[in-house]
Amino acid sequence: MPSLFVFANPKRFLDLSAVLLPWLAGATALALAGGLVLGWLAPPDYQQGDSVKIMFLHVPAAWTAMMGYGLIAVCALFSLVWRHPLSDVAAKAAAPLGAAFTFLGLVTGSLWGKPMWGAWWVWDARLTSFLLLLFLYLGLIALRGAIEDEVRAARACAILALVGAVNLPIIEFSVDWWTTLHQGESIFRAGGPTISAVFLWPLALMGAGYTLLFLTLWTVRIRTEIFERRARSLLLGAAS
Amino acid sequence: MSYAQYVIPAFAVSVVVLGLMIGQTLRAYAAAKRSLAALEKP
Numbered sequence: 001m002p003s004l005f006v007f008a009n010p011k012r013f014l015d016l017s018a019v020l021l022p023w024l025a026g027a028t029a030l031a032l033a034g035g036l037v038l039g040w041l042a043p044p045d046y047q048q049g050d051s052v053k054i055m056f057l058h059v060p061a062a063w064t065a066m067m068g069y070g071l072i073a074v075c076a077l078f079s080l081v082w083r084h085p086l087s088d089v090a091a092k093a094a095a096p097l098g099a100a101f102t103f104l105g106l107v108t109g110s111l112w113g114k115p116m117w118g119a120w121w122v123w124d125a126r127l128t129s130f131l132l133l134l135f136l137y138l139g140l141i142a143l144r145g146a147i148e149d150e151v152r153a154a155r156a157c158a159i160l161a162l163v164g165a166v167n168l169p170i171i172e173f174s175v176d177w178w179t180t181l182h183q184g185e186s187i188f189r190a191g192g193p194t195i196s197a198v199f200l201w202p203l204a205l206m207g208a209g210y211t212l213l214f215l216t217l218w219t220v221r222i223r224t225e226i227f228e229r230r231a232r233s234l235l236l237g238a239a240s
Numbered sequence: 241m242s243y244a245q246y247v248i249p250a251f252a253v254s255v256v257v258l259g260l261m262i263g264q265t266l267r268a269y270a271a272a273k274r275s276l277a278a279l280e281k282p
Binding site (some may be wrong): 049051052053056057058061094096097100102107108111114143166213217220221223224225227228230231234235238 | 241246247266269272275276279
């Protein structure tokens with residue numbers, strides 16, 4: 001994978017991300033603004049009423065939370081196999097963002113569940129596996145904080161991230177494998193989405209906005225981590 | 241009724257969590273940049 005390593009060079013990443021960041025931030029703002037306006041203008045659903053609008057916040061948060069963990073798992077693989085330091089930096093930078101999006105997915109899901117199901121929470125396979133995702137994120141953050149040595153921390157977190165990645169297909173297919181209160185797949189399914197375009201467009205824009213927001217903040221956090229590591233090595237160099 | 245009870249709280253919690261996340265990320269970035277610049281000063 002020599003071409004990937006060219007872009008994974010910290011110096012090159014800093015140069016490239018400095019150019020990309022304003023575009024990413026601009027695209028995020030546009031997608032979120034469009035999604036919010038269309039979401040606001042969307043009519044009440046014939047069954048869900050106004051509560052359908054919670055979907056425009058809940059579904060993108062859940063998508064982004066899962067995407068974040070998927071990215072961490074890929075970075076963990078690169079970190080374990082090729083020992084590339086930028087992979088570990090990227091995995092470390094993504095964990096708090098993923099935890100925040102997972103928390104949002106859980107809270108907004110609960111706020112939708114109460115009027116629709118009559119319960120804030122049920123120990124349904126989808127909800128429980130998604131709660132486990134939050135614990136995995138918190139576990140990664142805690143494990144990183146518990147190990148002082150950066151190399152050992154990177155290795156331990158990469159192993160945990162890869163083991164935890166088993167939870168991603170469980171979340172995705174839980175609605176097919178088990179009988180759940182949570183509804184089945186209604187967007188990315190064979191035969192096309194089952195929801196009306198008037199709801200699909202705000203959902204798609206909000207999904208793009210949340211994804212772009214994650215990528216923007218992730219890029220900023222990777223840059224932050226590179227700066228912090230460089231500062232630490234300068235301090236160590238000065239001390240020795 | 242569900243607007244005030246559920247939709248607005250869902251929107252509010254999203255704004256607060258995302259706002260905190262953006263704020264924390266930008267503050268940490270500015271601090272890291274400042275401290276590195278101070279160390280790299282000849």
